[in-house]
Structure formats: C-alpha cells, structure tokens
Amino acid sequence: MRRLARIMPGVAALLLLTLPALSRVAVAASESTCVKGGQQNSDIAARKTVLQRSPTLLGTRIELANLLEKAGCYDEAVHVLEEGQKYNPLNPTLQFSLRRARNMFKEEHHLEDVDQAEASVRLNRKMERCTREGEVAACDEVLSQQPNNTKILIAKGDALMKAHRGAEAWKAYVRASELAPNDTALSAKMQTLRSQRQALVKRCTDGDGDAALQACKSVLVKGAPNEFELTVRMALLQQSSNQASQALDSYIAANSLRHGDKGVALAILALLQSTQRKDPIALAARGSSLVTLGRAHEALAPLRQAKALEPELPDIDQQIKTAEALARTESTVHKEQERLTQVAAVSAAEETIPEPQHFSNVAEPTRSN
Numbered sequence: 001m002r003r004l005a006r007i008m009p010g011v012a013a014l015l016l017l018t019l020p021a022l023s024r025v026a027v028a029a030s031e032s033t034c035v036k037g038g039q040q041n042s043d044i045a046a047r048k049t050v051l052q053r054s055p056t057l058l059g060t061r062i063e064l065a066n067l068l069e070k071a072g073c074y075d076e077a078v079h080v081l082e083e084g085q086k087y088n089p090l091n092p093t094l095q096f097s098l099r100r101a102r103n104m105f106k107e108e109h110h111l112e113d114v115d116q117a118e119a120s121v122r123l124n125r126k127m128e129r130c131t132r133e134g135e136v137a138a139c140d141e142v143l144s145q146q147p148n149n150t151k152i153l154i155a156k157g158d159a160l161m162k163a164h165r166g167a168e169a170w171k172a173y174v175r176a177s178e179l180a181p182n183d184t185a186l187s188a189k190m191q192t193l194r195s196q197r198q199a200l201v202k203r204c205t206d207g208d209g210d211a212a213l214q215a216c217k218s219v220l221v222k223g224a225p226n227e228f229e230l231t232v233r234m235a236l237l238q239q240s241s242n243q244a245s246q247a248l249d250s251y252i253a254a255n256s257l258r259h260g261d262k263g264v265a266l267a268i269l270a271l272l273q274s275t276q277r278k279d280p281i282a283l284a285a286r287g288s289s290l291v292t293l294g295r296a297h298e299a300l301a302p303l304r305q306a307k308a309l310e311p312e313l314p315d316i317d318q319q320i321k322t323a324e325a326l327a328r329t330e331s332t333v334h335k336e337q338e339r340l341t342q343v344a345a346v347s348a349a350e351e352t353i354p355e356p357q358h359f360s361n362v363a364e365p366t367r368s369n
Contacts, residue, residue, distance in 0.1 A: 048064065055087060077104075078102055130156065131151070153172050166218050173186065220234070228258045232250075238250060264292075268289045280310035286299075286302040287323060291319070296322075296323045296324075299327075300324065303320045303323055
C-alpha cells in the first residue's frame with residue numbers, strides 16, 4: 001500500500017501531462033469523414049479546437065455547426081448543437097439552429113431512402129424484363145449488381161437459347177450450376193443444350209457450305225478444348241467459300257491460340273499474299289508464320305514493322321526476341337552447312353585426281369627404259 005501511495009502521484013502527474021495530447025487526438029478523431037480537405041476543413045478543425053478549450057462559446061459553436069452543414073455533415077452538426085444545450089439550454093438562436101440542422105438531417109435521410117426505393121424499383125423492372133421478356137441486356141444489368149443471382153443466370157441462358165446463341169447460353173448455365181449444383185431443372189436444360197451442341201459440332205466438322213459455317217460459329221466457345229480445331233475448320237469453310245478476308249482473320253485467331261502449326265502458317269502467308277493486308281496484326285501474323293516455317297531471319301522485318309505501327313500489340317516484344325534468337329541459330333546452322341559443303345566438295349575433288357604412275361630405271365640390257 002505504501003508503495004502504491006508513492007506511485008500514484010507520479011501517475012497523476014503523467015496523466016496531467018498527456019491530457020493535452022489526448023484532447024488533440026480526440027479532436028482529430030472527431031473530425032467528420034464527410035469533410036474533404038481544403039480551407040473548409042481547416043476552419044472546422046480550428047473551431048473544434050476552440051470549443052475543446054471553451055465549450056461555452058455559443059458563437060463559435062453555431063459557426064462550427066454552419067460549417068458542418070455546408071460540408072453536408074448534418075448528423076455531426078446536430079450533435080454539436082445538442083452538446084451546446086448543456087451550456088445554453090434556453091438560447092433561442094441555439095434552438096433555431098438545432099431545429100434547422102435536425103430538419104436537414106431528416107431530409108438527407110429521406111432523400112437517401114427515396115433514392116434506394118427508386119433503385120429497388122428499377123432493379124425489379126430489369127428482373128422482370130430479364131425473366132419474363134427474355135431481354136439479355138436487362139439480365140446483364142441485374143448481374144452487374146447481383147453476379148451470383150442463380151435465377152437471373154438461368155433466365156439469361158434461356159434468353160440466349162431463344163436467340164440461337166448456344167455458346168453464350170452454355171456459359172450462363174455453367175455459372176448457374178456452380179451456384180446451384182442440385183438444380184434438376186437446370187441439369188435437364190444443360191443436357192438438352194449439350195445434345196444440341198454435339199449435333200452442331202458434327203455438322204460443323206462433317207458438313208460444308210454456309211450451314212456448316214454457321215454451326216461452327218454457334219458452338220465456338222472461347223477457352224474450350226476444341227476452340228483451335230473449330231477455328232481452323234471455320235477458316236477452311238470460309239476459304240472454300242471465297243471469303244478470303246474472313247478466312248485470314250480465322251487463321252490468325254487460330255495461330256494466336258496455338259503457335260507452331262505449319263498448315264496454319266502456310267495458309268496465313270498465302271492469304272496475306274492474296275489480300276495484300278499490311279496492318280499491324282497481319283504483319284505480326286506474317287512474322288509468326290515465318291518463324292513457324294523455320295524462316296526466322298525473314299520474320300524479323302514484318303515483326304519489327306508491326307511493333308513500329310502498334311507498339312502495344314500483344315506479345316510483339318516476345319515474338320521479336322524469339323525470332324532474333326532463332327535467326328542467330330539459323331545463321332550458325334547455315335554457316336556450318338556451308339562449311340560442311342565446302343569440305344565435301346574438296347574431298348570429292350581430291351578423289352577425282354588420278355594416282356601418279358611410277359617408272360623404274362632398272363631393266364634388262366636388251367630393252368630400253
């Protein structure tokens with residue numbers, strides 16, 4: 001007890017020293033989050049500091065409340081004025097300011113409630129247009145706010161099916177099935193769509209003409225395992241229908257999906273020759289195709305030209321680095337082949353030189369050498 005008695009005066013002194021700092025922290029913490037910087041914020045902070053020291057100053061309190069109202073901090077203005085009632089309970093100016101601040105606070109919340117109600121009504125209308133009228137755009141608007149709404153995802157899939165957009169419908173159904181894996185009605189829809197897709201894939205791969213092309217387009221899904229094969233098939237169908245420009249676009253898309261296919265590379269070079277396209281995408285495709293065909297040295301010029309025309313072209317820097325490395329390798333291999341060819345030529349020439357004949361100076365006396 002004696003030790004505690006000796007300690008307490010020191011603790012009290014420490015608290016007295018830290019009270020000003022604590023009060024400054026309290027003032028800073030009490031600053032409204034709805035006030036954003038500038039002269040107004042500094043004026044509010046200054047008046048709060050004055051009131052912290054002299055809470056009975058009515059003029060300063062009303063000035064602070066007015067500044068808070070201008071800043072839109074009606075809740076805090078009401079709190080400041082209600083706090084002033086402790087020191088000036090019957091002052092008419094204070095009572096008038098307090099009623100005004102309370103009315104502003106109520107009006108603000110009323111407007112917020114109105115806005116929320118209107119937003120709710122708009123959202124319900126979009127839901128109805130999605131589920132009843134099959135508007136895909138309305139479904140997307142609802143999903144932008146409620147991305148995990150299973151009912152809307154299924155309704156979007158249904159709307160896309162009616163619009164003969166099976167690939168997109170499949171994606172909507174798959175997302176809905178992730179959220180509702182036990183939905184039997186959804187499973188039945190997916191099974192029906194799966195059967196339809198299989199029939200369309202067969203028509204795409206085995207058919208010809210515009211019907212096959214449309215089937216390919218309807219079942220093509222980005223990121224699907226057969227995306228490359230279907231894209232190449234579309235290009236072949238377009239090429240056979242004399243749609244050179246569209247076929248080139250499809251082959252370029254296929255090349256971006258899977259580099260290194262020589263058939264695609266040859267088709268791109270042939271179509272670039274016939275269409276005479278020189279845009280950045282076409283130039284990059286030409287360079288990529290030449291690399292695939294082992295002609296990296298020729299690929300550098302179109303790749304660099306593509307970068308000059310469109311510096312932000314995807315993967316263009318990496319393609320140039322790859323082509324440069326392969327070009328150096330090709331140069332080394334070419335030099336080695338030339339050296340081996342020269343060595344082989346020298347060896348062949350040496351083999352054609354006849355061996356020298358040897359004569360002897362020793363012979364029988366009766367015969368001439």
